[in-house]
Every structure is written in structure tokens, then in C-alpha cells.
Amino acid sequence: MYSTLDKRHVLYGKRFTLTAAAEAFLDPLLVALCLFGALLYHGARLEARYVILALMAFGLMFPGDTRFHDRLRRVVRKKVLNWLIFVVMLGALGYATGYIHHFSREVMLTWLVATPALLIAGHEAARRIVPRLLAIEANRKTVVIAGCNDVGLRLARSFLDDRYLGVTFKGFFDDRGRARLDSIAEMPLLGSLALLGDYVREHRVEQIYLALPMATQPRILAVLDSLKDTTASIFFAPDIFVTDLIQGRMDSVGGVPVVAVCETPFQGLQGIIKRLSDIVLSSLILLAVSPAMLALAIGVKRSSPGPIIFRQRRYGLDGKEIAVYKFRSMTVCEDHGVIPQARRNDVRVTAFGAFLRRTSLDELPQFVNVLQGRMSIVGPRPHAVAHNETYRKLIKGYMVRHKVRPGITGWAQVNGCRGETETVEKMQKRIEWDLEYLRTWSLSLDTWIIIKTIWVVLRGDRHAY
Known part of the structure; x- marks a missing residue:
């Protein structure tokens, strides 16, 4: 659904192959056909409002963003997430305008449930059919x-x-x-x-x-x-x-062709959607957890002397310094010179602070940073300024991660790269995940990272200390 934001998609280039056509049209066509199938299953008439809904669904899902090379697990994840995002957006629009009441509840429920299964089955069928068509010499x-x-x-x-x-x-x-x-x-x-x-x-x-x-x-x-x-x-x-391209693409400046070698994925419409999603989600989350944040603030204040909120200088977008907020979890507030990373059984961590860090509740004030525009909900995790200055000299491409706003959670963290980085190799691995996020960003990827973050927090992360 959100590959319309992806400037690298082959559909918008000059090479429109059979594979590209199948990848682009398969999902929107199946979504529309599934709606018509739901109508037929329930014996409902094909009225103008359903035709309009099918056209809207086709337009929003076009072009499909799942590649035939993707593994089945990735296909299932992308199909389900994209469909859920689509349903939430369309449902919110329907409730806001009142048009949702003009559609049969049974038809809509059947459409909602059957579509992901049809998308996955259609993708797997196309993966087998397209190579056979391409094997024909004329193609x-x-x-x-x-x-x-x-x-x-x-x-x-x-x-x-x-x-x-x-x-x-x-x-x-x-x-x-x-x-x-x-x-x-x-x-x-x-x-x-x-x-x-x-x-x-x-x-x-x-x-x-x-x-x-x-x-x-x-x-x-x-x-x-x-x-x-x-x-x-x-x-x-x-x-x-x-070389290692980040959002590599062709562009022109005053009619002169140029090649982007290292660029942020959040240009134009992509940047607007990313920022709007941050504002909406962080506002809703802050409203929902404000009572809990008040209770946590009281717990921090009573656990040890010092401020409730710990402010630390970190690098934000384009490497500019920002102040990042956290509930204080230590007896010290270090922000200058050499800053030792938190270690297992660190004596600086308070008893209440250990609970906050283990459950990631110490990060909740960073949703205020998101509203301020300093951070994003999903992005590379910000490091202390002292750590940045150390690792930028040791790891090639380290500063490229600052082409986007830092995040409360990130692709590296949900893939096991969380906690202390006592070796350069561990930090190198984290940076590799961060750069992969910059190369492959999509709204569905952000959604998947948020879902995985919730799962990691509920399950408990042995690297959180």
C-alpha cells in the first residue's frame, strides 16, 4: 500500500516489466475482487457505493509493495500489516464521515477477514506463474x-x-x-x-x-x-x-541529472506522513499513559534524591545536539566527558530505576521529545554525545544514522542489539541495522517495529538493565 511513497519502485521508472506489473497490480486487484466476492457470497447487490469503495481500495493499495523474491514470512507480515493499516485508515474515515453505516456489516466483515488470506495465496500463486510466463522466449x-x-x-x-x-x-x-x-x-x-x-x-x-x-x-x-x-x-x-548507497536515486537540479548517494528517506510526502504519524501516535499514547507517568514520577522522586526527569545531550537530526528526556533511573546524571554505559548490576542504578529500565518505562518522557520534533517514535536510538564522538572515529558510516530523527525504538533494538555495547563489533552491528532501516524504510516497517517492541517489552529483554 505504501510503496507509492517509495521513489525507488520500478513502476515509476522507465522499465515496466512483466514482473513489475504483476507486483504492482496483484494486490489492488485482489483487494477489489475480494470485495466483489464478499458481495456475491452474501447475495448482496453490486451497487454504486461498493464500486466506489473498490476503486478507493484499488487506489490506496496501488502499487503493491511485496516483491516476489521476499520470503513467505516477510510476505505474510507485509500483507497483514498493510491490510490492517488500510482498514484502520478507511474505518476511521468511514466513522468520521458516517459513510460506514451505508455498507453491510456482514459484507465488510467477510472482506476484512478474507482479504489477507487471498493476498498471501495470490502472491504465492503469482510467484510460480510469472517465471513460467517469462520462460517463454517471446517474453x-x-x-x-x-x-x-x-x-x-x-x-x-x-x-x-x-x-x-x-x-x-x-x-x-x-x-x-x-x-x-x-x-x-x-x-x-x-x-x-x-x-x-x-x-x-x-x-x-x-x-x-x-x-x-x-x-x-x-x-x-x-x-x-x-x-x-x-x-x-x-x-x-x-x-x-x-559503494553503500542510502536511498540512492536519480534526480535533477536545474535540468542537470544528479545521483543521490546518501539521502534521508523522509523527503516530500514521505516526510509529511512520517511526521503526522509521529504526532498522532505520540499524542494518543501520552493521553493514555499520563496517569501512569504521574505515578512513575512519584516513584522516581521517592526512590532517591535528584530530579525526576534526566536530560541528556544527544545527537539528533543532521547531527545537531538535542536534549532527550528520560525518567531518572540512576543516582547520577552524567552528561559530560566520559560517560560509562549502563552495565548489568550497575551500582548507579536505583532499585526503582532497575524496574523502569527493565520494562523500558523510563523512555516514556521521550514521547514529549517526539511532539517537539526532536525525535521520532521509530528510528535509530540516540547515543550520548560522548559516545558519538568516540564511535564516529571507529565505525565507517556511523554518522549516516543521523540523517533521520532518532527514535524511541528502532530496527536494531528489536533485532537484539540493545543494551551495553562494550565492544566496537557490537556497536558496528547496531549501526548496520540502523543503516538497513534507512535503506528500506516504509510505514509498514515502522508498524512492524512497534509491534515487535511491544512484544519484546512484554516478554522481557535480557539486554535491558
């Missing part, structure tokens, strides 16, 4: 690669191994001989770059991928000139993409 594209380097080899392996691409890989063109290309293995080497144009014309090659180093600009221009007399589609895969 396949003939491709070659110019340049046998790391990028070119990665492309070739994808062409050979990915049954959803629907391509027939013919081989490489490179000015080096096979003796100098150890990594090419048994892959076909078709000749030098000078022979590329003639080969494309003679064999009706449909797609050419230029995997030539950016430093060899004259060679790239010469290859492009030799291909002007062909109708093949040409794609450039520069060696810049060997």
Missing part, C-alpha cells in the same frame, strides 16, 4: 554487458540467477582477454568493445548494460557512439554503485 529480453568488472559481474549473476528478470544473458564485451579476467569463470566473453555495435545489430540485442569505470570517459563515449545506429536500450551501471 524474454536479450542483454549483453560492456565491461567485466565487479559491477558487471554482479549484473551477470543477477541475469543468470534471477528467474523474475526475464532476460537472456549473451555475454560480456571487454578489451581484456579471458586470461586477464580471472573472475569471469565460464561466462561467455564475446569480444572487445569495438565489436559491440556490430554484435548488437546482427543479433538484435535489446538491452545493453555499460559497466565501465567512470574514469574511462573516452571509452564510454566511443561505445555510445557505436551504438547510435541500433535500437537497443542502453543502461549505465557506473562503479559508483559499488
Whole structure:
């Protein structure tokens, strides 16, 4: 449902393949068909209001955001979460406008329950049907690669191994001989770059991928000139993409094409939706837990001398310092110089503070930080300024996590990277999860992280101390 916010989705590029079409249209079509099926099951008439509802559902679910490569567990999670988010949004709109009373309760309940099962079954069926359709020669594209380097080899392996691409890989063109290309293995080497144009014309090659180093600009221009007399589609895969891209995408500035190498996922509409969801959820949570927060504040005050709220300087969005709030759980309020991380059986932690930390209740004041715009409900957890200054020198890409607002909970924390990071390797693992969150963000991922956080808190986390 929320892949409409994903600028990397292939649907919005110039390559609209059979696989991309199936991934984009499958979910919205099944949702609409399931509504019509619910009408048929209950013997209800297909009236205009149901047609309008089906069209709304199609529009909101389009394009589908589940890839055929995804594992079944991930498919089930995304289908169910996306559908629940859709139902909540549509239900809230229906209640607010009163239109929900114009629809049959039985039909709506059947639609609500049957749709996730149909989406999962339809996805699994499509995973088996699409490769068979792509195996038909008429549906396949003939491709070659110019340049046998790391990028070119990665492309070739994808062409050979990915049954959803629907391509027939013919081989490489490179000015080096096979003796100098150890990594090419048994892959076909078709000749030098000078022979590329003639080969494309003679064999009706449909797609050419230029995997030539950016430093060899004259060679790239010469290859492009030799291909002007062909109708093949040409794609450039520069060696810049060997680096670790965060939200990599094409853009233009004043008509000049530029490539985003490191960018926040919260640009434009994505940023608005992220911020609105933070404001709404944090407001509702603060209203719901305000009596409990008052009781916890009294408990902190009576447990030991000192302030109720502990304020600590941390890095926020774009590495700017922010003040983060927590219920005080220690006898000290350290915020300068070397700050030792909390350890198991730490003598600084009060008895009541240990309870707060074990249940994560000490984090509740951070929902105020979310309303202030300093934090987000979901995002990389903020570290103390002293820790940031230490690890930014030790871990490559450490500061990239600050391209977004820090979160009360995060992808790293629900995947076991919580608590003390007494080694650089442990912090490195946490940063890897944080950067993965930046690469793959979606509203459904945020929802899944919140659900997993609730489960971790209720189950008890041995790393919380």
C-alpha cells in the first residue's frame, strides 16, 4: 500500500516489466475482487457505493509493495500489516464521515477477514506463474554487458540467477582477454568493445548494460557512439554503485541529472506522513499513559534524591545536539566527558530505576521529545554525545544514522542489539541495522517495529538493565 511513497519502485521508472506489473497490480486487484466476492457470497447487490469503495481500495493499495523474491514470512507480515493499516485508515474515515453505516456489516466483515488470506495465496500463486510466463522466449529480453568488472559481474549473476528478470544473458564485451579476467569463470566473453555495435545489430540485442569505470570517459563515449545506429536500450551501471548507497536515486537540479548517494528517506510526502504519524501516535499514547507517568514520577522522586526527569545531550537530526528526556533511573546524571554505559548490576542504578529500565518505562518522557520534533517514535536510538564522538572515529558510516530523527525504538533494538555495547563489533552491528532501516524504510516497517517492541517489552529483554 505504501510503496507509492517509495521513489525507488520500478513502476515509476522507465522499465515496466512483466514482473513489475504483476507486483504492482496483484494486490489492488485482489483487494477489489475480494470485495466483489464478499458481495456475491452474501447475495448482496453490486451497487454504486461498493464500486466506489473498490476503486478507493484499488487506489490506496496501488502499487503493491511485496516483491516476489521476499520470503513467505516477510510476505505474510507485509500483507497483514498493510491490510490492517488500510482498514484502520478507511474505518476511521468511514466513522468520521458516517459513510460506514451505508455498507453491510456482514459484507465488510467477510472482506476484512478474507482479504489477507487471498493476498498471501495470490502472491504465492503469482510467484510460480510469472517465471513460467517469462520462460517463454517471446517474453524474454536479450542483454549483453560492456565491461567485466565487479559491477558487471554482479549484473551477470543477477541475469543468470534471477528467474523474475526475464532476460537472456549473451555475454560480456571487454578489451581484456579471458586470461586477464580471472573472475569471469565460464561466462561467455564475446569480444572487445569495438565489436559491440556490430554484435548488437546482427543479433538484435535489446538491452545493453555499460559497466565501465567512470574514469574511462573516452571509452564510454566511443561505445555510445557505436551504438547510435541500433535500437537497443542502453543502461549505465557506473562503479559508483559499488559503494553503500542510502536511498540512492536519480534526480535533477536545474535540468542537470544528479545521483543521490546518501539521502534521508523522509523527503516530500514521505516526510509529511512520517511526521503526522509521529504526532498522532505520540499524542494518543501520552493521553493514555499520563496517569501512569504521574505515578512513575512519584516513584522516581521517592526512590532517591535528584530530579525526576534526566536530560541528556544527544545527537539528533543532521547531527545537531538535542536534549532527550528520560525518567531518572540512576543516582547520577552524567552528561559530560566520559560517560560509562549502563552495565548489568550497575551500582548507579536505583532499585526503582532497575524496574523502569527493565520494562523500558523510563523512555516514556521521550514521547514529549517526539511532539517537539526532536525525535521520532521509530528510528535509530540516540547515543550520548560522548559516545558519538568516540564511535564516529571507529565505525565507517556511523554518522549516516543521523540523517533521520532518532527514535524511541528502532530496527536494531528489536533485532537484539540493545543494551551495553562494550565492544566496537557490537556497536558496528547496531549501526548496520540502523543503516538497513534507512535503506528500506516504509510505514509498514515502522508498524512492524512497534509491534515487535511491544512484544519484546512484554516478554522481557535480557539486554535491558
